[in-house]
Amino acid sequence: MSWPSAYLGEVCSFLSGFAFKSDYFSDEPVGLPIIRIRDVLPGTSKTYYSGPYHADYLINNGDILIGMDGEFNRERWKSSAALLNQRVCRTIAKEDVLNNDYLYHALPTILKRIEEETPFVTVKHLSVAKLRSAEIPLPLLEEQRRVAAILDKADELRRKRQRALVCLNQLGQAIFIEMFGDLLVSKEEAVALGEVCDVRDGTHDSPMYVDVGFSLMTSKNFSRGRIDYSGAKLISEADFIDINKRSKVDRGDIIMPMIGTIGGPVVVDFDPDFAIKNVALIKFKNSRMNPEYVRQVLDGKLFKSHVASAGRGGTQKFISLGDIRGFKIPFPRISQQNLFARRVRRLRTELLRHVEAMKAGETFFASLNLRAFRGELTASCQKEATE
Secondary structure (H helix, E strand, O other): OOEEEEEHHHHHHEEOOEOOOOHHHEOOOEEEEEHHHHHHHOOOOEEEEOOOOHHHHHEEOOOEEEEOOOOOOOEEEEOOEEEEEOOEEEEEEEEOOOHHHHHHHHHHHHHHHHHHHOOOOOOOOOOHHHHHHOEEEEEHHHHHHHHHHHHHHHHHHHHHHHHHHHHHHHHHHHHHHHHHHHHOOOOOOEEHHHHHHEEEEOEEEOOEEEEEEEEOOOOOHEEEOEEOOOOEEEOHHHHHHHHHHOOOOOOOEEEEEEOOOOOEEEEEOOOEEEEEEEEEEEOOOOOOOOOHHHHHOOOOHHHHHHHHOOOOOOOEEEOOOHHHHHHHEEEEOOOHHHHHHHHHHHHHHHHHHHHHHHHHEEEHHHHEEEEEEEEOOOHHHHHOOOO
């Protein structure tokens, strides 16, 4: 089925934000929330503006916002009245020809197309002129509402999966607090991490990269408690062996970024086939500490406070090996640590199941979007979207 199309400028109105003075910005809830680019995706803001403003720049709950720099994101505003700052744009459909919910679901594909067709040197910038000249498939209003209703149901199911994943991620910390909360505020049952673990780091050298070889992993490959090979450079077998003479990673070790974004420790739960650079490597000298327990402490508030007190680095933060070795870690009985680890492993199994379900859901939602704006949504698609 082929639908007619229209330019967005013919069927939408656009409002670009104003350059409000940052002198009036505050984290205190005084005045009105102000929407900056970083606030588009969450749809809320924790920054407030208490200075003069024009009512034209007021945004209301449900308005569709577009970030005009960096990643071209769109989201509905999810709070009360707020002010629209520069480099954020609000768009509203002209109700006689375009359904606002239909527009909301169409925008990601439109923004992606603009991004792919526009050359960028450094930071990506989106202009209102580009938005106005972009085309949108334009079936009759009744069909627009039908498509939007199907995509709304599928999107809500996808968001429920995302919320479930957040809750599962928080559950590990909740279990930890339940079991060891008292120890976190007591300094009597604590020991320096360097006394019970071997703390070292990866290579600081930059070996020659090759097309076929072993992965050299850096901070970007360890995040959110996971190991990701994406973007890793490859090194020769000779360099791999040489680096591993000093910092060989084994199953059960902990790897943790220590430059830039500090923390996010990962327990290596397989036999690794990579070398490391500029990350901390924590090995266990004996059975007095369980890696899962140590990982959770290093991912919690106690270690974050330790990092903040170290206060190293200017524009790029870092923590030294000495700081990590000197970190006082609570030292409960190994039987309690092992119990915690067993509970976390069961939780991780459930977490992985939800991750796979979410990936499948994201793939389905992307396919559904593609079919929607080709005019291919049938009754069977509507049934799939609700399951």
